[in-house]
Amino acid sequence: xxxxxxxxxxxxxxxxxxxxxxxxxxxxxxxxxxxxxxxxxxxxxxxxxxxxxxxxxxxxxxxxxxxxxxxxxxxxxxxxxxxxxxxxxxxxxxxxxxxxxxxxxxxxxxxxxxxxxxxxxxxxxxxxxxxxxxxxxxxxxxxxxxxxxxxxxxxxxxxxxxxxxxxxxxxxxxxxxxxxxxxxxxxxxxxxxxxxxxxxxxxxxxxxxxxxxxxxxxxxxxxxxxxxxxxxxxxxxxxxxxxxxxxxxxxxxxxxxxxxxxxxxxxxxxxxxxxxxxxxxxxxxxxxxxxxxxxxxxxxxxxxxxxxxxxxxxxxxxxxxxxxxxxxxxxxxxxxxxxxxxxxxxxxxxxxxxxxxxxxxxxxxxxxxxxxxxxxxxxxxxxxxxxxxxxxxxxxxxxxxxxxxxxxxxxxxxxxxxxxxxxxxxxxxxxxxx
Amino acid sequence: xxxxxxxxxxxxxxxxxxxxxxxxxxxxxxxxxxxxxxxxxxxxxxxxxxxxxxxxxxxxxxxxxxxxxxxxxxxxxxxxxxxxxxxxxxxxxxxxxxxxxxxxxxxxxxxxxxxxxxxxxxxxxxxxxxxxxxxxxxxxxxxxxxxxxxxxxxxxxxxxxxxxxxxxxxxxxxxxxxxxxxxxxxxxxxxxxxxxxxxxxxxxxxxxxxxxxxxxxxxxxxxxxxxxxxxxxxxxxxxxxxxxxxxxxxxxxxxxxxxxxxxxxxxxxxxxxxxxxxxxxxxxxxxxxxxxxxxxxxxxxxxxxxxxxxxxxxxxxxxxxxxxxxxxxxxxxxxxxxxxxxxxxxxxxxxxxxxxxxxxxxxxxxxxxxxxxxxxxxxxxxxxxxxxxxxxxxxxxxxxxxxxxxxxxxxxxxxxxxxxxxxxxxx
Numbered sequence: 001x002x003x004x005x006x007x008x009x010x011x012x013x014x015x016x017x018x019x020x021x022x023x024x025x026x027x028x029x030x031x032x033x034x035x036x037x038x039x040x041x042x043x044x045x046x047x048x049x050x051x052x053x054x055x056x057x058x059x060x061x062x063x064x065x066x067x068x069x070x071x072x073x074x075x076x077x078x079x080x081x082x083x084x085x086x087x088x089x090x091x092x093x094x095x096x097x098x099x100x101x102x103x104x105x106x107x108x109x110x111x112x113x114x115x116x117x118x119x120x121x122x123x124x125x126x127x128x129x130x131x132x133x134x135x136x137x138x139x140x141x142x143x144x145x146x147x148x149x150x151x152x153x154x155x156x157x158x159x160x161x162x163x164x165x166x167x168x169x170x171x172x173x174x175x176x177x178x179x180x181x182x183x184x185x186x187x188x189x190x191x192x193x194x195x196x197x198x199x200x201x202x203x204x205x206x207x208x209x210x211x212x213x214x215x216x217x218x219x220x221x222x223x224x225x226x227x228x229x230x231x232x233x234x235x236x237x238x239x240x241x242x243x244x245x246x247x248x249x250x251x252x253x254x255x256x257x258x259x260x261x262x263x264x265x266x267x268x269x270x271x272x273x274x275x276x277x278x279x280x281x282x283x284x285x286x287x288x289x290x291x292x293x294x295x296x297x298x299x300x301x302x303x304x305x306x307x308x309x310x311x312x313x314x315x316x317x318x319x320x321x322x323x324x325x326x327x328x329x330x331x332x333x334x335x336x337x338x339x340x341x342x343x344x345x346x347x348x349x350x351x352x353x354x355x356x357x358x359x360x361x362x363x364x365x366x367x368x369x370x371x372x373x374x375x376x377x378x379x380x381x382x383x384x385x386x387x388x389x390x391x392x393x394x395x396x397x398x399x400x401x402x403x404x405x406x407x408x409x410x411x412x413x414x415x416x417x418x419x420x421x422x423x424x425x426x427x428x429x430x431x432x433x434x
Numbered sequence: 435x436x437x438x439x440x441x442x443x444x445x446x447x448x449x450x451x452x453x454x455x456x457x458x459x460x461x462x463x464x465x466x467x468x469x470x471x472x473x474x475x476x477x478x479x480x481x482x483x484x485x486x487x488x489x490x491x492x493x494x495x496x497x498x499x500x501x502x503x504x505x506x507x508x509x510x511x512x513x514x515x516x517x518x519x520x521x522x523x524x525x526x527x528x529x530x531x532x533x534x535x536x537x538x539x540x541x542x543x544x545x546x547x548x549x550x551x552x553x554x555x556x557x558x559x560x561x562x563x564x565x566x567x568x569x570x571x572x573x574x575x576x577x578x579x580x581x582x583x584x585x586x587x588x589x590x591x592x593x594x595x596x597x598x599x600x601x602x603x604x605x606x607x608x609x610x611x612x613x614x615x616x617x618x619x620x621x622x623x624x625x626x627x628x629x630x631x632x633x634x635x636x637x638x639x640x641x642x643x644x645x646x647x648x649x650x651x652x653x654x655x656x657x658x659x660x661x662x663x664x665x666x667x668x669x670x671x672x673x674x675x676x677x678x679x680x681x682x683x684x685x686x687x688x689x690x691x692x693x694x695x696x697x698x699x700x701x702x703x704x705x706x707x708x709x710x711x712x713x714x715x716x717x718x719x720x721x722x723x724x725x726x727x728x729x730x731x732x733x734x735x736x737x738x739x740x741x742x743x744x745x746x747x748x749x750x751x752x753x754x755x756x757x758x759x760x761x762x763x764x765x766x767x768x769x770x771x772x773x774x775x776x777x778x779x780x781x782x783x784x785x786x787x788x789x790x791x792x793x794x795x796x797x798x799x800x801x802x803x804x805x806x807x808x809x810x811x812x813x814x815x816x817x818x819x820x821x822x823x824x825x826x827x828x829x830x831x832x833x834x835x836x837x838x839x840x841x842x843x844x845x846x847x848x849x850x851x852x853x854x855x856x857x858x859x860x861x
Contacts, residue, residue, distance in 0.1 A: 301609075301625075302625065303625035303626045303627050303628075304609070304626055305607065305609050305626045305629075306626070307688055308609070309738060309740070311738065311739035311740050312739075312740050313739060313740075
């Protein structure tokens with residue numbers, strides 16, 4: 001009796017924590033609302049209840065139970081989404097192999113059958129640490145949401161869309177799995193795959209193997225008796241679980257090469273990097289691939305050799321990269337931004353402003369940081385824009401988002417308000433101090 | 435006493451020269467290199483020395499005659515930097531002995547480490563190369579480069595000039611990825627300041643070492659009671675006295691300029707080696723100071739992405755136009771056989787055929803200070819000769835016969851042995 005009562009209490013507690021504590025109703029009144037899905041609404045009110053957007057519009061009135069935030073000079077945006085990041089993940093994601101993997105170097109691989117550099121089964125949501133420093137840093141920069149991916153290895157693992165606040169990692173997860181993160185770095189001469197060509201062959205083989213594995217498993221499941229069971233292969237399981245794949249491609253020829261490679265796999269593909277995309281934007285539009293553009297624009301090395309001449313190719317990329325988003329938008333390619341390691345709010349604003357200065361429409365820039373990411377990952381029905389019923393992720397600023405003087409006032413994540421830490425002085429000033 | 439000396443000299447002659455070292459090559463097209471080609475002439479070799487050249491030579495009765503009809507006679511080629519006899523199989527550590535540990539090893543002579551049984555020596559000979567510099571590497575001062583014949587039972591047999599130059603590997607600041615691998619080496623500095631710091635450190639070490647050597651030189655001259663011999667510093671004395679040149683390897687323009695500055699400050703006689711990049715100013719200075727240059731392979735990719743495709747192909751002709759003394763070198767062991775083609779590759783890019791040939795014969799001999807003995811076919815010089823069925827620098831040319839100091843040299847190689855073996859396999 002007593003035991004069952006305790007159990008009941010525990011169950012109640014568990015239920016309570018799953019649904020979360022009661023949240024305040026918030027009404028942001030008289031603000032300029034950039035919905036991302038529709039036109040900009042002047043002098044409008046956004047009502048947030050129970051972690052969701054309840055209403056938005058110029059004629060909406062704040063409910064009686066709402067905590068009203070008067071915002072006559074504020075701009076409300078959908079919560080900014082970093083379309084590919086490692087916010088909240090441990091600094092060096094372990095390849096998550098067996099015990100002792102951290103100390104002993106992996107044995108050389110003989111071929112694709114050894115599945116080298118493959119941790120496709122690793123899931124980002126299992127690695128997220130809510131108290132990680134970078135979670136706060138991301139919020140300070142105005143991000144409410146991020147698609148986080150493990151990045152170690154050729155098949156690094158599966159991403160998850162997480163909200164950048166929460167006491168437990170589980171509360172943060174919005175959608176998973178997003179897709180398989182691939183990098184194409186060779187493993188050196190001593191182990192397969194030792195070259196870029198080897199890596200591409202390896203990736204191709206893994207997808208071929210995965211499809212064969214799926215067919216074999218299905219056949220066995222339909223008729224197990226009298227058949228040899230297929231061996232379990234976690235590396236292929238991870239590939240099969242991933243609804244899409246992310247491939248690195250910075251240069252035009254890489255974008256084309258990766259598009260062609262991905263076409264063989266018959267899976268939705270996202271190309272990331274994309275600084276040279278302006279040259280091949282129409283091609284990308286035709287291929288239907290989604291593109292993630294890194295906001296870490298190519299820069300001259302910090303401490304370069306003063307006598308070394310930079311290659312024309314590098315100079316051109318540096319000059320042209322910020323025009324890539326505008327070209328993609330014009331060609332009709334689905335694209336989103338990712339911070340690519342740019343962390344400071346001022347640097348982020350400057351990075352997006354570069355794209356705007358290079359011809360990207362302002363609202364298109366907003367979209368590339370909000371709704372487009374949600375669309376690319378197939379979660380636009382419940383997040384990514386300011387519409388009733390969507391998750392109450394909002395970024396509120398004191399001016400148009402990408403003006404240098406604009407500051408992030410606060411963000412709402414799942415309907416909870418977070419204020420950013422005061423901005424650190426710009427990098428230049430810091431360096432002068434040193 | 436005097437009689438003893440005469441017997442001793444006669445004995446010396448007996449072991450260095452024999453009747454087989456005396457012969458006549460008849461009706462040959464001679465390319466003496468030191469002068470214009472002479473068609474249909476004869477060369478008389480006596481006791482290993484070129485005794486006479488002319489169309490109608492009077493020779494002692496019974497002199498062995500080599501028919502040179504339709505053939506070409508050249509001086510043997512000289513490769514001005516190799517690892518011959520020190521590096522057999524790159525992937526097998528036990529067969530590679532080119533580098534010693536430590537920063538300063540001026541007392542080491544590369545020649546001592548040469549394996550006379552190396553399989554690469556006959557292969558190099560088969561393409562007309564009779565001598566080569568054995569170049570040590572590793573550290574800053576790697577040791578002494580020596581000039582050797584590519585045949586002999588021991589290194590002493592092969593020795594032409596055992597201390598031809600001191601090899602100084604000039605420090606560089608390179609932030610570039612390893613050119614051969616296309617990736618950053620583990621040792622590549624992360625930033626320019628870091629690279630510069632390391633470079634300054636190395637340069638300081640080098641300066642201090644020269645200071646120590648100078649102090650040692652003075653102490654030795656003073657001959658104090660407390661003076662003790664130091665092998666390393668002792669080996670530096672010929673360098674300080676200007677008797678031995680310093681062979682400075684420096685690839686890119688900054689390293690070359692720094693090497694020239696260093697040589698000026700330390701008042702050294704230098705030979706630049708491995709140079710791949712020049713500016714007009716550098717060429718002028720090199721010319722003005724009379725510094726000879728040893729060039730690496732001609733057919734190489736440009737150093738920088740935006741360089742013209744022929745950036746390295748045209749270096750030999752640039753040097754020649756400027757009037758700089760230069761020679762070619764392979765800096766390798768198994769690729770020494772390609773030396774003639776390395777020179778030939780410069781010909782379509784502005785170097786005259788004769789000058790290409792000089793750069794692997796007479797000019798190399800001049801650079802190494804042995805032009806009194808080798809490098810051309812002239813009266814009084816060693817009979818280091820190559821008899822070929824065509825132009826020496828042409829790939830299809832076959833070497834028919836070779837002599838070193840008048841001694842006929844075996845031209846069979848591992849390759850010919852294998853070819854013979856499989857050619858005689860029964861069906």
